[in-house]
Amino acid sequence: MKKKFIPYGHQWIGQDDIKAVVKALKSDWLTQGPLIKAFEDAVCKYTGAKYAVAVANGTAALHVACLAAGLGRGDEGITSPITFVASANCMALCGARPVLADIDPDTLNIDPGEVEKKVTERTKVLIPVHFTGRPCDMERISLIAKKRNIKVIEDAAHALGSQYRSGGRWMKVGSCEYSDMAILSFHPVKHITTGEGGMVLTNNKEYYEQLMIYRTHGITKSQDLLRNTDEGEWYYEMQKLGLNYRITDFQCALGIEQLKKLERFVAKRRELVKLYGDLLAGSDKFTLVKEPQDTRSSYHLFVIMLKNPDIRKQVYREMRSKGIGLQVHYVPVHLHPYYTDTFGYRHGDYPNAEKYYRAALTLPLFPAMTRKDAEYVVKTLNTAVKKHE
16 A cells, blocks of 8 residues: 655645636636736735736746846845745846845744845845745834835745734735735645746836736736837837746636635644644754744744754655655755855855754645644654654
């Protein structure tokens, strides 16, 4: 009998999702049709943002957001070293220098105090990453940015469904209350999926118009934006050097159905995180990160840190052999060869990020997981740690 494998993340696809995609495939529009706007409107309604632009993936969302913010050669942008490389790559793709600010070890998010130290006259964008779904201190980050006219782009790829309280009220990540733009990812391991897919949210009409242009080769047909209005109705203009970052209608059909289940998915993730916390409580072998006050994480990931990081390789290997898809999120951005070769980053540059990375493990977490799955993960983890200490 084949051993069951528990991945670190996995999509949930129901018959309603399949039915919606099939309906889209049978329609007249496979791409550039009405379901794209319908999906964008649905996400706006959920998050509270005014505008949304759906794109091919989360990386594309970051890239077009940086382009819309005017990031270019000679500029700098600041982000966290504990993130997927796309959060920094988007800056490099614009010709700018990615600058990193160390994390707060209590939250694993970018430390606003470290951000202030990294700001220069060249800093044009700041990309805080809501790591694992835990919201950053957006109010403080916004104050830092406004003092220096820096544009804030939230990397909310982990955080659809997360909330935080500020000024006595709760708001959803993605509302852009304290940012110029926010990006989402719809990869299969995220909270909802479109297969591949991403989105930029904003409350600024000018950014919205720029994002729409960059998404489609830098081309517009909008009468309000055309420079030459003497041509016929067929006329279009390429006004910027854009890309083909379009998403399809059948992907958006899936996204619309997935969004209807988001609150249920988040509730299940939070239930599993509480179970993990209960099962691991009292152990002196691990460090867990608490949910900060006035936040409600949607928990894309559940990360722990080994008190004895020297055994991580053995624990990782043994748990994988037992059918548990353990992962490590992430290799710090500054330690990748491209970043050491191109920008001169070195070991020791970001001690908090490196200390976290040396001990980090990501346990499986997704809505289809059962209590029995979580109990098996923890039992296997405890056995592996005890064996290799």
